[in-house]
Amino acid sequence: MDEIQALMQGFSVALSPTNLGLMFLGILLGVIIGVLPGLGGANGVAILLPLTFSMNPTSAIIMLSCIYWGALFGGAITSILFNIPGEPWSVATTFDGYPMAQNGQAAQALTAAFSSSFFGALVAIIIITFLAPLVAKFALQFGPPEFFAVQLLTFCSFVGMSKEPAFKTLAAMFFGFALAAIGMDNVTGQLRLTFGFEPLIKGFDFLIAVIGLFGIGEILLTMEEGLAFRGKTAKITPAVVWETWKMLPKYWKTYLRSAAVGCWMGITPGGATPASFMGYGIAKRFSPNKDNFGKGEIEGVLAPETAAHAAGTSALLPMLTLGIPGSPTAAVLLGGLLVWGLQPGPLLFVEQKDFVWGLIASMYLGNIAGLVVVLATVPWFAAILRIPFSIIAPVILVICAVGAYTVHSSMFDVWLMMGFGVIGYVFKKLQYPMAPLVLALVLGDMAENAFRQSLLSSSGNLSVFFSNPLVATITTVALVMLVWPMLQALRGATKK
Amino acid sequence: MTYDSAAHNRAKPGMYDIGFSRAVFSRELIRINRTIRAQNLQSGCGQPTTPKKVTNVTQLRFSKIKVALSAALVSATALCASAAFAWEPTKTVEFVVPAGTGGGADQMARLVQGIVTKHNLLKSSMVVVNKGGGAGAEGFLEMKNAKGDAHKIVITLSNLFTTPVATGVPFSWKDMTPVAMLALDEFVLWVNSESPYKTAQEYIAAVKAGGGKLRMGGTGSRQEDQIITALIEKAAGVKFIYVPYKGGGEVAVQLVGKHIESTVNNPIEAVAQWRGGKLRPLCVFDGKRLAQKEKIADMSWSEIPTCKESGLDIEYLMLRGVFMAPGVTPDQVAFYVDLMKKVRATPEWAKFMDEGAFNTTFMSGAEYAAWVAKEDTRHRALMQEAGFVAAK
Amino acid sequence: MSEPAEPSAASTRTLEIITSACLLLLALLIMWDSRRIGAGWGPSGPESGYFPFYIGTLMGLASAVNLVKAWRMSRDKSFVSVEEIRLVSAMFFPALAFVFVMQWLGIYVSGALLIAFFMRWQGKFSYAKCAAVAVGTSLVLFAMFEIWFKVPLLKGPLESLFGY
Structure with a gap:
């Protein structure tokens, strides 16, 4: 096997003391970046990119990609502990991660999240190692209609399951779509729904909405119940890690499904955030504990984390083989490659063997290092919950404000975050569901673009969504997903 | 750029003045010198410093140091690295990018940041801030509102001209202070290498025969790619379906995957696919052929005919330039002009220019302002004609 | 939820009405602005305002239903106590x-x-x-x-x- 040999060569590159040191440094920086909302993997890599110009490209990419792994791991931490997603792809982790923490299972949730992230990454790396050329070809088949079909699938796999009142779900969902539509229409270049108000030109950033709705909203809710976190009674010993690990193998089906979803979404490239939602949605649909989702079900933590990390990792594949970034972070890394004098593309695997295989080997090592680092911090992070609320609440608030500000360096966004905080508080108390809102906010823009690009290409003919076997299959699966809950309800009704 | 020894001689004493005041003077100098020798940075010296600063005291110190340090150590360029200016940044310089992370402007800004850091061209640090909302309107408005703030510079692309027209957001280049043109980005007409078209004529003939069903992919809407498409449509009397995408890399890959028939990607966006044998360049939208003679795939950049040679009389180049906020002083502008000159003299910059097949024209001052004014008028006219003006 | 004994600062009904009314107003605003920039189906697919218009319409309808439901709610349930x-x-x-x-x-x-x-x-x-x-x-x-x-x-x- 050529790949094995090349990989071993890669390990010898990656295992040099300098590169190992850079690996741990990268992971640590990445975890910090992941924990801070607003400061994402893409920012982190972009910020540190100029520092790497004097390094050799292989060491540089090892460090930068490790920042990225660290950020992927770290995003889950604040989601679980404080209901604040540190990264967009950890929003779905809050749905069950935070309830788990409130039930006193913060350590279990963190362990499950990290281990699942690792598993997702591992599957993706194995695919990169052995199937890169094949997979690159598959990614090329994705044009606008296929992208739209995938986004439709993500959406359909998620909707139709909420327990909240139907009309409130609809209102919340369309509120999310409306927010996504504000700003520039990418297809015609027109501004819409800005009413001549300058701060609205840049549109509503997903992260600001999420920090407000989840983070600030949750602080207000917690205040209402008195000055305390419910999760502070958590039992935290290193043994929890082992106990949680013993539980995880029985969810092997969920793992495989989520990893498949994640790799698919990373390669095509759909992105880690939609992947995490799709992973969560599918897990919920197939799980025997369906009703426990949203109340602290461990499966609801591991499914989105596996999918997100698999997607985040496999997003590097189209970047290396095709030069298209599968995620914003990959886009910045791509810029780095060009600056270092490497051209990503079909020839990279042929011409820059040391670099490519060094990077792939560092993916294995970096993720192992990452898992060790974050697992070691589990008891420490979980212990944060023991800090008195009157200290932690203002600190979280300041960090949220910092996060909202960093997204666009705009004061307006901080006000916006406060506004979303109030909306989050009211919505939660009135049972307007948050998940469809944020999903619509993530997907709305992308889906509309893909839909309209498709129709431009087909001169307005809707049959474009069934024009070839690939897109027809995805569209059909999406529609089946959409009507399935209704069919099930119908079947349930006839049985009675 | 040529090496101006007269300017350098005049500059010497003042520079020592600054260097001497540092405690770690000699170590600093050795370090800088070593870096510079390694990089063979021989032409970084820009503007002369103000002669006012030359006093007897500093000259006296100068002679002492000259004895102390070996001649090799005191290389002219080392001095340039810490030249004294009438004005210098006193805090972190923000480099605003009116586009998202990973795009052409972002890459260039981050390269500049990297070069500035690596060669110690700035005493304070430089940070890159992306403000790409509303096709760059966010970043330009920020500059417009930062009147007199000399610690903010912005890199521009064509959206400086197109966004105000396309969106009606009120700003123009006149709301900012022109600093310098760094380079011009070329545009090339690309098709899939498996398509039968070998020349621009053949392709245009096919577009004509296709009756307006062939798709041209590009970055954004009502921006440079769509303007070029409109120019082709006008010059050749054809019609395309223009499909807008988010970024240039994505457009190139869509062409490889045959979801579109052609693109007008910048060289750097498509070069990897070309090298991989997936794309074919047909013609370049410049008045003259590209300079880079090195073979990329089956041919070199310089072998690509201009579009004019191929019967499409279209010239379009995209500005990669730097602006400051309005209301800054000439001294402050001079500092950044000089900084950009130094950046352009580094080997890293040269390599980047070469890889991206950039047009390396440099302009500053009145010449630059005149160029920008001309382009602004041209874009307005083009967009008016193509119907890309914002709805009222 | 709070015990009935605690004095209530606002009833759930009030908040429901306010929320759904706000969303309804927002929906109308969105529909109006979308009409302005063109909400039709052009020769090459939907125009700029097409999706926002229908998003606004559906959001408005859902909010209207919520508003009616809220109106019929009992006034007893407390949203938040003093x-x-x-x-x-x-x-x-x-x-x-x-x-x-x-x-x-x-x-x-x-x-x-x-x-x-x-x-x-x-x-x-x-x-x-x-x-x-x-x-x-x-x-x-x-x-x-x-x-x-x-x-x-x-x-x-x-x-x-x-x-x-």
């Missing part, structure tokens, strides 16, 4: 003040003030502890963002005194 709203305000208004002051003092100074104030007021910690946590947090954030990651945040007069 005690609860007092606690929430204890967090919310200092937070608002923090954001307001941030515009002049920058994020670090106002952040430190918020932390110190809240710790002292709600947690009854000693002045020394309040100061230590507040200043410490701001310093850590400052080191991380301004120095380490080189992300410029909002700064005020104090920072410019030190040359930032």
Whole structure:
């Protein structure tokens, strides 16, 4: 096997003391970046990119990609502990991660999240190692209609399951779509729904909405119940890690499904955030504990984390083989490659063997290092919950404000975050569901673009969504997903 | 750029003045010198410093140091690295990018940041801030509102001209202070290498025969790619379906995957696919052929005919330039002009220019302002004609 | 939810009505603006305002239903008790003040003030502890963002005194 040999060569590159040191440094920086909302993997890599110009490209990419792994791991931490997603792809982790923490299972949730992230990454790396050329070809088949079909699938796999009142779900969902539509229409270049108000030109950033709705909203809710976190009674010993690990193998089906979803979404490239939602949605649909989702079900933590990390990792594949970034972070890394004098593309695997295989080997090592680092911090992070609320609440608030500000360096966004905080508080108390809102906010823009690009290409003919076997299959699966809950309800009704 | 020894001689004493005041003077100098020798940075010296600063005291110190340090150590360029200016940044310089992370402007800004850091061209640090909302309107408005703030510079692309027209957001280049043109980005007409078209004529003939069903992919809407498409449509009397995408890399890959028939990607966006044998360049939208003679795939950049040679009389180049906020002083502008000159003299910059097949024209001052004014008028006219003006 | 014995500050019905009415108004606004920029189906697919228009329409319909439902609700159920709203305000208004002051003092100074104030007021910690946590947090954030990651945040007069 050529790949094995090349990989071993890669390990010898990656295992040099300098590169190992850079690996741990990268992971640590990445975890910090992941924990801070607003400061994402893409920012982190972009910020540190100029520092790497004097390094050799292989060491540089090892460090930068490790920042990225660290950020992927770290995003889950604040989601679980404080209901604040540190990264967009950890929003779905809050749905069950935070309830788990409130039930006193913060350590279990963190362990499950990290281990699942690792598993997702591992599957993706194995695919990169052995199937890169094949997979690159598959990614090329994705044009606008296929992208739209995938986004439709993500959406359909998620909707139709909420327990909240139907009309409130609809209102919340369309509120999310409306927010996504504000700003520039990418297809015609027109501004819409800005009413001549300058701060609205840049549109509503997903992260600001999420920090407000989840983070600030949750602080207000917690205040209402008195000055305390419910999760502070958590039992935290290193043994929890082992106990949680013993539980995880029985969810092997969920793992495989989520990893498949994640790799698919990373390669095509759909992105880690939609992947995490799709992973969560599918897990919920197939799980025997369906009703426990949203109340602290461990499966609801591991499914989105596996999918997100698999997607985040496999997003590097189209970047290396095709030069298209599968995620914003990959886009910045791509810029780095060009600056270092490497051209990503079909020839990279042929011409820059040391670099490519060094990077792939560092993916294995970096993720192992990452898992060790974050697992070691589990008891420490979980212990944060023991800090008195009157200290932690203002600190979280300041960090949220910092996060909202960093997204666009705009004061307006901080006000916006406060506004979303109030909306989050009211919505939660009135049972307007948050998940469809944020999903619509993530997907709305992308889906509309893909839909309209498709129709431009087909001169307005809707049959474009069934024009070839690939897109027809995805569209059909999406529609089946959409009507399935209704069919099930119908079947349930006839049985009675 | 040529090496101006007269300017350098005049500059010497003042520079020592600054260097001497540092405690770690000699170590600093050795370090800088070593870096510079390694990089063979021989032409970084820009503007002369103000002669006012030359006093007897500093000259006296100068002679002492000259004895102390070996001649090799005191290389002219080392001095340039810490030249004294009438004005210098006193805090972190923000480099605003009116586009998202990973795009052409972002890459260039981050390269500049990297070069500035690596060669110690700035005493304070430089940070890159992306403000790409509303096709760059966010970043330009920020500059417009930062009147007199000399610690903010912005890199521009064509959206400086197109966004105000396309969106009606009120700003123009006149709301900012022109600093310098760094380079011009070329545009090339690309098709899939498996398509039968070998020349621009053949392709245009096919577009004509296709009756307006062939798709041209590009970055954004009502921006440079769509303007070029409109120019082709006008010059050749054809019609395309223009499909807008988010970024240039994505457009190139869509062409490889045959979801579109052609693109007008910048060289750097498509070069990897070309090298991989997936794309074919047909013609370049410049008045003259590209300079880079090195073979990329089956041919070199310089072998690509201009579009004019191929019967499409279209010239379009995209500005990669730097602006400051309005209301800054000439001294402050001079500092950044000089900084950009130094950046352009580094080997890293040269390599980047070469890889991206950039047009390396440099302009500053009145010449630059005149160029920008001309382009602004041209874009307005083009967009008016193509119907890309914002709805009222 | 609160016990019926506690005095209620606002009934759930009131909040339901306010929320659905706000969403309804927003929906109308969206529909109006979308019509302005063209909400039809052009020769090459939907125009700029097409999707927003229907998003607005559906949002409006759903909100209208919610409004009617809310109208019919009983007035007894409490949304928030007086005690609860007092606690929430204890967090919310200092937070608002923090954001307001941030515009002049920058994020670090106002952040430190918020932390110190809240710790002292709600947690009854000693002045020394309040100061230590507040200043410490701001310093850590400052080191991380301004120095380490080189992300410029909002700064005020104090920072410019030190040359930032």
